[in-house]
Amino acid sequence: MASNVTCGVHDFQCIASIAAIVTCILSWGGCSVIFASWILMKRVRTPNRRMLLYLTIADFFVATGQLMGASWTLNRHLHHDARNSNCSGAHPVCVAQSFVSTLATMSSFLWSMLIAWHVYRSVLVPGTGTYWLDRHRWAQHLLCWGVPLVIVVVALSCKRLGLDTVNVEGNNVPTIASGIWCWIRTCKDDLMIGNRTAPEMPAVMTFYMITGQFWVYLAFLVIPTCYIRTKRRIKPSVNSSSYNSAALFESAQEADRLMTWVPVTLLLLRMWSCVRFVGNIILIFNEKTDDYMLTVLFNQVFLVMQAVGDSAQGFTNCVLYCLLTDSVRIELKKKLGLRLGIGRDTQTEASGPGPGEFSDTRRERQHRDEGSMHPQLNSPHESNSDTEPLLRSSINSRTPT
Template sequence: MANHTEVYLSEQVVVLCSCVLSLVGSTLIITTFVLWSDLRTTPRRLLVYLSVSDWLSAASYAFGVWMDFRSDSVECVVQGALSTFSNTSSFFWTVAIAVYLYVFIVRAAQREADNLVLYFHLISWGVPLAITIAATCLNKIGYNASEVSVGWCWIQIQAPDRILWMLLTGKIWEFLAYLTLPILYILIKRHIHTAHAALSEYRPILANGPQSHAFPSMADIKLTLIPVIFILLRIWSTVRFILLLADSPVRQNPVLVTLHGIGNTSQGAANCIMFVLFTRPIRTRLCTTLCCCCCKCREQSQDASSVPHRLLQDRDALAHKGEEESNIR
């Protein structure tokens, strides 16, 4: 097995750009939740918790890619521990949102769904934290040689039980998410389609109108995209892990390494696109807010530029007044 997978400068730049986009996207999700109180529903609150995990994950990955660690160090261990915790937590919160929507929509049990939030916190923060603490205390986190990473640290590549710890600190939860998310969202979609079909039977005029199709179609698109995007982003990491198990040199392919880096760091940006930019009320508010800010900035700049002009006018008026007084005298 080769000792190190080379991470080229072009790969670092691309992955760092992906990290920045996820940081911006996660920040935007959190900011809109804080600014507008009417958006503070339970599903969007769960999305904010997921965005916190994605923000921490993108920040830790960005630091790791920037440093491109070549050996064990304190910074390497800290970065590896933070990325392990946040990445695993992101898996749990992604599944938690799907479970909440399933209970809320399919089982029509809002109170039961809301009661699950406490357990989501205990599991989505507690389990990753316990795993990360155990891995750190047992000196399992460290230099990974970019064999299943892109410059950042994770499980020490030289650890004899590295496969077990790679599974515990991410891969097993990733595999479970691959199975759980499509099943839950397919069940939700089927329930929505069945309910919409029943509604269409009794209310054909509304069902055939353009407004009645707009929101179900957008919801249908999102329910399809959520598991698909998750799998498309994360599959490259899984492929490299499987290639590591097979001791295949293909895992060092630059294209595969770049896709792995983009996939692991793009979750925050993808969530922002789906739940902010593709959500009409939030998109409209953002555009309105940006327009207002631009108008205020323009007014302030115009006021600032007009100050010297007003000062010159006042000076000329005073001079003219002085001349008139001198003539009177």
């Protein structure tokens, strides 16, 4: 047994592992709350919110896989376990975790992009009826689960799922974009470091791209584009003062805010693996792997940021979809028997809606009556009860990087 099993303040791998474990546990809790809201609240069970449920299932497995991987790599790190560090073979636990995390992360990205496209289409192309994927929901599952499954099976058959062992070997060589969990099996000989004849490097880079990085870049393109175009469509309505109720105006304002923060939050959470991937590739090709400052920046500081961002999707979905949505939060508290609300929530539950406030029933009735008076708000308004959580949920997306 190793004599030193402590985690020092300068041990960034240990810090990143602990940060990932804590964030994964929070995401577990967040996903559980979303599942509870689906089970307990019948009005949440709409076809559109069902897509959010599928996204949450993917996020739950992302958190599960990354928690397993972070715990396993932390144990190896603290006990200086050198087994399986020479890339002669991959540990079964590591391979299993990589399989689950990679599959779930790609699925999460696909569900997030599908949700963004659905919101975009419902707002910018109203009244056109359902599109093909709506009428054939099996195709949604084939796309969002089947495509990732095929990719992961190919990676498994090529024996490319496993641990990035470059840093484990103690050569101070930067990793590509792996977090502190297993993803793509990478060895020192796979990288062109002082040796321009690394035949496995193209294959390694290809698997890094098709199992993660490609979906990150695609999500960075699709999700902001859909929400920005939708936001531009409803912006004139938000700025307009021709509303007959505060409820409709608040609904439009909230939809506008969501379509601002969804892509911003996506970028803030998911950018770190992309920065590490590009930065480490540049270091490797320019043979600057001994640059201490850049190595610390890309593979210590940004590693901690990536460990948190890549694991936080389930938790952030819960905060946005449940905790910051008044109607869902209040009803969920009632269903769970929690009567400890304070401030406005307590007053609303105790005395009913006050001046300028609307109960859920009255708000929904006014929305239905006034939707025809503001056709440009029909889709954004419906998001208050149906599409809104989809907007909130598309924050997350993650590679097992």
